[in-house]
Amino acid sequence: MSQDHSPQRASSLSMIITLGVVAMLSGLLVVLTWQLTLAPIQENQRIMIEKAIFQVIPEATQRRTYQIKNNSLTPYDSHKSNAGKNRKNNSALLFYAAYDDRGQLKGIAAEAAAQGYADMVRLLYGYDPQCQCIRGFSVIKMTETPGLGDKILTDQAFLANFSALDARLDKAHNTLAHRIVTVKHGSKKQAWEIDAISGATITSKAVGKAINQGAEQLLPRLYPYLSQLQTLNASATKPSHNKKGTVINHAD
Amino acid sequence: MPIKEDNKITADTFLDGIWKENPVFVMLLGMCPVLAVTNSVSNALAMGLATTFVLLCSSSLISLLRHLIPKEVRIATYIVIIATFVTITDYVIQAVSLELYNALGAFIQLIVVNCMILGRAEAYACKHHLLKTIVNSLGMGLGFTFALLCLGSVRELLGNGSLLGYAIFGDSFQPWVVMVLPPGGFIVLGTWLLLFNWLKERKINNEKNSSNTFANDKGVA
Numbered sequence: 001m002s003q004d005h006s007p008q009r010a011s012s013l014s015m016i017i018t019l020g021v022v023a024m025l026s027g028l029l030v031v032l033t034w035q036l037t038l039a040p041i042q043e044n045q046r047i048m049i050e051k052a053i054f055q056v057i058p059e060a061t062q063r064r065t066y067q068i069k070n071n072s073l074t075p076y077d078s079h080k081s082n083a084g085k086n087r088k089n090n091s092a093l094l095f096y097a098a099y100d101d102r103g104q105l106k107g108i109a110a111e112a113a114a115q116g117y118a119d120m121v122r123l124l125y126g127y128d129p130q131c132q133c134i135r136g137f138s139v140i141k142m143t144e145t146p147g148l149g150d151k152i153l154t155d156q157a158f159l160a161n162f163s164a165l166d167a168r169l170d171k172a173h174n175t176l177a178h179r180i181v182t183v184k185h186g187s188k189k190q191a192w193e194i195d196a197i198s199g200a201t202i203t204s205k206a207v208g209k210a211i212n213q214g215a216e217q218l219l220p221r222l223y224p225y226l227s228q229l230q231t232l233n234a235s236a237t238k239p240s241h242n243k244k245g246t247v248i249n250h251a252d
Numbered sequence: 253m254p255i256k257e258d259n260k261i262t263a264d265t266f267l268d269g270i271w272k273e274n275p276v277f278v279m280l281l282g283m284c285p286v287l288a289v290t291n292s293v294s295n296a297l298a299m300g301l302a303t304t305f306v307l308l309c310s311s312s313l314i315s316l317l318r319h320l321i322p323k324e325v326r327i328a329t330y331i332v333i334i335a336t337f338v339t340i341t342d343y344v345i346q347a348v349s350l351e352l353y354n355a356l357g358a359f360i361q362l363i364v365v366n367c368m369i370l371g372r373a374e375a376y377a378c379k380h381h382l383l384k385t386i387v388n389s390l391g392m393g394l395g396f397t398f399a400l401l402c403l404g405s406v407r408e409l410l411g412n413g414s415l416l417g418y419a420i421f422g423d424s425f426q427p428w429v430v431m432v433l434p435p436g437g438f439i440v441l442g443t444w445l446l447l448f449n450w451l452k453e454r455k456i457n458n459e460k461n462s463s464n465t466f467a468n469d470k471g472v473a
Contacts, residue, residue, distance in 0.1 A: 022329050041347050
């Protein structure tokens with residue numbers, strides 16, 4: 001029976017060849033585009049992060065990027081090391097110190113991420129060392145439902161949570177004194193609780209979870225260096241082995 | 253079975269997609285992005301152009317390869333080709349503007365499953381030569397963009413009081429927020445469909461009437 005159909009059927013080999021060639025061709029095209037667009041995309045991301053930093057720490061006018069790695073604080077050069085690689089490396093913690101015109105530390109910004117409704121919600125939160133609290137956050141990337149999940153950026157009642165969200169460290173400076181948690185809409189009682197948006201609970205929870213994870217990880221390790229970061233000059237000239245080039249200046 | 257190719261390119265090859273076979277208003281294809289990203293004019297325009305680009309490139313390539321692709325694996329091949337161009341679009345939009353990329357969210361990647369594009373590949377590109385396919389997909393793509401703009405402009409105007417981000421109404425305007433939310437998409441789409449079908453029906457009726465009178469005239473003569 002199968003013999004009767006064979007003249008009309010393409011041979012398996014020709015199917016395999018067609019699919020193989022098309023897949024190779026598409027692979028080539030995708031890699032080519034990726035290479036061509038990589039530089040502009042990274043530049044765009046840098047500009048966006050910079051904008052986000054100045055949004056969460058409004059008093060700041062310039063910023064420096066640092067990383068804490070192997071218990072030492074070093075300026076971070078985004079041109080030298082691949083940003084994507086470093087983000088995955090858990091031992092290196094990346095953060096941005098934001099300063100005002102006179103070089104006074106205004107706040108620390110760092111990235112955090114948690115699973116939202118559709119995908120990971122990646123955000124940048126601003127930490128104020130003076131009051132030991134989170135002063136605001138800005139979304140770097142999310143694919144939450146338009147009109148529901150993206151309310152976390154516009155809902156005034158939700159944003160009011162971040163006027164001074166408590167992020168004090170415990171006495172031993174090992175972890176947060178209170179975990180930052182998202183609570184059901186209308187039941188916020190403590191300074192470290194985030195009042196969820198009704199109708200966008202999952203996204204609200206993702207924000208709380210991301211900030212909690214990020215702060216729990218970064219703040220205890222950041223604590224010993226805070227005095228060092230206090231003014232711009234002291235920190236910029238700190239380690240003697242750093243050549244001038246490694247201290248990056250992305251300030252606008 | 254050899255496929256008969258009609259090689260003539262007429263104005264209809266292009267205009268079909270814009271009016272007579274408009275993918276949104278007539279064929280009701282690709283409704284997902286139509287409803288989801290038309291809450292502002294700039295989103296609608298970007299989505300329309302991105303889809304047009306993917307449609308144009310994938311249809312052209314499929315048309316070029318139409319004699320080489322065995323029909324048993326054609327769908328798989330089409331999807332690989334479409335996915336390639338979607339990925340390229342994805343990277344290019346990221347390079348142009350991350351804000352736009354974030355505004356469009358997952359819908360850029362979802363162009364892959366836009367049934368209009370696969371539909372064009374299956375119904376048109378694999379049966380017609382390159383030039384005709386290009387003209388037709390350009391028409392289809394622009395028709396799709398036109399439809400998105402129809403929705404986007406109404407929704408932004410009523411829901412936000414602006415067009416392309418510029419405020420049109422004064423401060424006293426109370427935005428009709430439901431229009432930029434999902435229900436607004438359905439309401440506006442339904443209203444446009446009503447309008448277009450009404451126009452179509454009227455045209456058909458007019459033609460019927462005129463041909464009737466014509467026949468009557470003949471009969472009298």
